[in-house]
Amino acid sequence: MPHSHPTGSVGIVTPSTQRFTDPLILANGDVLEEYDLVYETYGTLNQSASNAVLICHALSGHHHAAGKHSPDDRKPGWWDNYIGPGKAIDTDRFFVVSLNNLGGCHGSTGPVSINPKTGKAWGATFPRLRVRDWVHSQAKLADHLGIDTWAAVIGGSLGGMQAMRWSLEYPNRLRHCAVIASAMKLSAQNIAFNETARQAIMSDPDFHDGDYLEFDTYPKHGLSIARMIGHITYLSGDGMGEKFGRELRKGNFNLGERDLVEFEIESYLRYQGERFSGTFDANTYILMTRALDYFDLSREYGNDPSQAFAQSKCKFLVLSFSSDWRFSPQRSKEIVDALIAARKPVTYAEIESSHGHDAFLVPNARYHDVFSRYMQQITI
Amino acid sequence: MPHSHPTGSVGIVTPSTQRFTDPLILANGDVLEEYDLVYETYGTLNQSASNAVLICHALSGHHHAAGKHSPDDRKPGWWDNYIGPGKAIDTDRFFVVSLNNLGGCHGSTGPVSINPKTGKAWGATFPRLRVRDWVHSQAKLADHLGIDTWAAVIGGSLGGMQAMRWSLEYPNRLRHCAVIASAMKLSAQNIAFNETARQAIMSDPDFHDGDYLEFDTYPKHGLSIARMIGHITYLSGDGMGEKFGRELRKGNFNLGERDLVEFEIESYLRYQGERFSGTFDANTYILMTRALDYFDLSREYGNDPSQAFAQSKCKFLVLSFSSDWRFSPQRSKEIVDALIAARKPVTYAEIESSHGHDAFLVPNARYHDVFSRYMQQITI
Numbered sequence: 001m002p003h004s005h006p007t008g009s010v011g012i013v014t015p016s017t018q019r020f021t022d023p024l025i026l027a028n029g030d031v032l033e034e035y036d037l038v039y040e041t042y043g044t045l046n047q048s049a050s051n052a053v054l055i056c057h058a059l060s061g062h063h064h065a066a067g068k069h070s071p072d073d074r075k076p077g078w079w080d081n082y083i084g085p086g087k088a089i090d091t092d093r094f095f096v097v098s099l100n101n102l103g104g105c106h107g108s109t110g111p112v113s114i115n116p117k118t119g120k121a122w123g124a125t126f127p128r129l130r131v132r133d134w135v136h137s138q139a140k141l142a143d144h145l146g147i148d149t150w151a152a153v154i155g156g157s158l159g160g161m162q163a164m165r166w167s168l169e170y171p172n173r174l175r176h177c178a179v180i181a182s183a184m185k186l187s188a189q190n191i192a193f194n195e196t197a198r199q200a201i202m203s204d205p206d207f208h209d210g211d212y213l214e215f216d217t218y219p220k221h222g223l224s225i226a227r228m229i230g231h232i233t234y235l236s237g238d239g240m241g242e243k244f245g246r247e248l249r250k251g252n253f254n255l256g257e258r259d260l261v262e263f264e265i266e267s268y269l270r271y272q273g274e275r276f277s278g279t280f281d282a283n284t285y286i287l288m289t290r291a292l293d294y295f296d297l298s299r300e301y302g303n304d305p306s307q308a309f310a311q312s313k314c315k316f317l318v319l320s321f322s323s324d325w326r327f328s329p330q331r332s333k334e335i336v337d338a339l340i341a342a343r344k345p346v347t348y349a350e351i352e353s354s355h356g357h358d359a360f361l362v363p364n365a366r367y368h369d370v371f372s373r374y375m376q377q378i379t380i
Numbered sequence: 381m382p383h384s385h386p387t388g389s390v391g392i393v394t395p396s397t398q399r400f401t402d403p404l405i406l407a408n409g410d411v412l413e414e415y416d417l418v419y420e421t422y423g424t425l426n427q428s429a430s431n432a433v434l435i436c437h438a439l440s441g442h443h444h445a446a447g448k449h450s451p452d453d454r455k456p457g458w459w460d461n462y463i464g465p466g467k468a469i470d471t472d473r474f475f476v477v478s479l480n481n482l483g484g485c486h487g488s489t490g491p492v493s494i495n496p497k498t499g500k501a502w503g504a505t506f507p508r509l510r511v512r513d514w515v516h517s518q519a520k521l522a523d524h525l526g527i528d529t530w531a532a533v534i535g536g537s538l539g540g541m542q543a544m545r546w547s548l549e550y551p552n553r554l555r556h557c558a559v560i561a562s563a564m565k566l567s568a569q570n571i572a573f574n575e576t577a578r579q580a581i582m583s584d585p586d587f588h589d590g591d592y593l594e595f596d597t598y599p600k601h602g603l604s605i606a607r608m609i610g611h612i613t614y615l616s617g618d619g620m621g622e623k624f625g626r627e628l629r630k631g632n633f634n635l636g637e638r639d640l641v642e643f644e645i646e647s648y649l650r651y652q653g654e655r656f657s658g659t660f661d662a663n664t665y666i667l668m669t670r671a672l673d674y675f676d677l678s679r680e681y682g683n684d685p686s687q688a689f690a691q692s693k694c695k696f697l698v699l700s701f702s703s704d705w706r707f708s709p710q711r712s713k714e715i716v717d718a719l720i721a722a723r724k725p726v727t728y729a730e731i732e733s734s735h736g737h738d739a740f741l742v743p744n745a746r747y748h749d750v751f752s753r754y755m756q757q758i759t760i
């Protein structure tokens with residue numbers, strides 16, 4: 001049904017970088033004396049600054065969510081399917097802000113940045129961040145942009161965790177919270193996959209205990225394995241079967257060569273792993289997966305998520321995808337149950353999709369309809 | 381309900397090693413001029429040799445399926461829960477044969493064995509085996525033991541694939557075929573997990589393109605990651621949640637140390653990975669996972685599994701476990717459907733268990749009952 005999906009684009013976009021010199025006190029007690037945040041905006045902020053929407057990115061995301069940086073770009077931003085004129089997050093109505101989170105590797109201060117105290121890259125010494133640290137830094141960005149209250153804070157996966165945390169940390173600064181393919185905390189299995197990915201990176205001899213930049217190298221193989229593990233869990237078993245089946249690359253078995261690639265799925269995964277490992281920072285990957293593991297919405301609310309959500313004052317949209325087994329519909333239903341128990345307004349839909357966790361990025365008619373209609377009823 | 385599970389033991393057992401000097405022609409065209417098979421037997425072969433049962437092992441299994449090698453052994457053989465006096469595979473009735481497969485690393489000829497042509501360990505040059513090669517070598521062992529027809533060939537997971545292949549390759553040499561937690565072929569997702577595990581091993585610098593023995597080392601880290609990946613897929617998400625939850629090892633977050641282990645599940649996985657990597661050969665692991673990937677019961681029968689099973693002449697027991705997502709009940713139902721279409725007698729049960737794929741090894745009252753009663757009605 002992608003034929004019904006709108007195709008409007010925000011066009012060519014240019015990122016901005018803002019330096020913040022007010023110290024940021026982190027959840028672990030560390031203080032970041034100063035930091036940069038790189039961000040993009042799409043659409044126009046209205047007079048009363050009532051139409052601003054914040055996009056929170058997931059594990060491997062960044063600020064470039066929509067449009068292209070140059071007409072020659074092969075692909076647009078990572079959420080271009082849902083951000084643009086006439087799209088679910090309609091840039092004809094909304095002023096959209098999308099940033100690279102602290103600790104990232106796409107321009108915001110993170111492990112590849114220089115630590116002013118040492119004159120060397122932070123590397124593995126970059127403070128271990130929690131989701132709330134991102135929320136606090138995002139609030140500083142809102143201040144800078146003159147946005148007192150977001151019309152909506154929106155995120156998928158790890159981004160959804162940031163959106164939920166926003167509703168607790170700054171209840172007066174958002175009117176809507178959209179939590180897509182997310183969870184109030186990871187399961188043991190989720191943590192297990194993350195830990196295996198981290199171990200793959202950390203046991204790569206080129207990791208050098210996280211100081212690989214000083215050795216002018218990087219843990220290419222480990223990061224590639226980490227991405228392969230992640231990739232399997234982002235797709236559904238059925239979707240992978242439909243796309244690759246058991247297709248043999250050469251039509252028949254080849255039992256001779258040492259390191260052969262027999263199945264199309266093997267070739268695909270190796271390509272994905274290698275491509276990712278060349279563009280993403282390993283310390284950032286470890287930091288982001290740890291933030292995922294640590295996130296536990298209700299830990300300091302007596303492990304009662306309805307007590308946590310009692311802090312919130314906004315309305316909620318919760319979306320899940322039928323074949324998502326990394327953040328299954330069950331996890332979204334737990335969010336909905338907690339919101340109902342806290343007597344908060346919530347709209348929930350489970351979208352049929354064979355795309356697994358990745359479904360939140362993929363064109364889908366019902367997802368588009370539900371998401372669009374929710375966004376359309378937000379007053380600005 | 382493990383209280384109802386029998387506890388009889390076959391006692392102290394001693395493995396035997398048999399050298400075969402008849403060349404074995406392999407599916408890939410290679411010829412193994414001579415080879416050893418190490419095996420154990422439990423119970424007594426009757427006069428007419430009608431009570432013999434063959435146990436086929438899974439990915440990381442071996443010949444030591446029941447009893448102990450010494451009274452001091454901490455644990456008995458890997459399937460001691462189901463092999464022994466009064467157990468499902470009742471050694472008071474059956475003569476049980478359990479071997480280490482060719483290509484293994486527990487005594488049968490495999491990558492760590494010396495290639496007589498070179499005087500060096502085979503390593504990565506060991507022929508790439510298929511499931512049918514194991515079946516053919518198992519038939520040679522049957523010949524040696526004077527067993528013309530097995531009362532039953534039994535296997536779980538990769539072992540179930542061997543049992544099914546037995547029913548097609550030697551239809552007159554088995555009367556019953558028990559296929560537990562198995563599948564007629566792997567899914568793309570299964571292959572993807574195996575490939576990621578192999579890549580973890582092969583990208584370890586200590587792998588040396590498979591020739592690590594020559595360098596007096598082994599790919600400890602890669603094999604450990606491979607095992608961690610496997611382990612996650614052998615357990616169910618719910619089972620892992622029940623066992624480990626999100627328990628923090630130190631009761632609270634520790635955001636300082638570089639390589640910390642925060643969650644109990646992380647500690648458990650690292651331990652499993654490290655323990656395994658110290659006792660298992662990496663080339664064997666690659667060989668076994670490739671055999672899993674290659675297995676496709678009906679590939680040479682027009683991709684019609686009922687055409688494949690039309691070759692068989694035995695009766696079938698098929699068992700699956702509710703929380704097994706690596707070889708889900710759906711995969712077992714496909715086996716049952718194909719057997720019904722081929723008009724073959726089949727008994728099927730899906731056992732409730734929270735233990736995922738590992739359930740086939742774990743005490744379970746209904747599993748014990750169904751399995752025992754099926755075995756009891758086999759005439760000997």
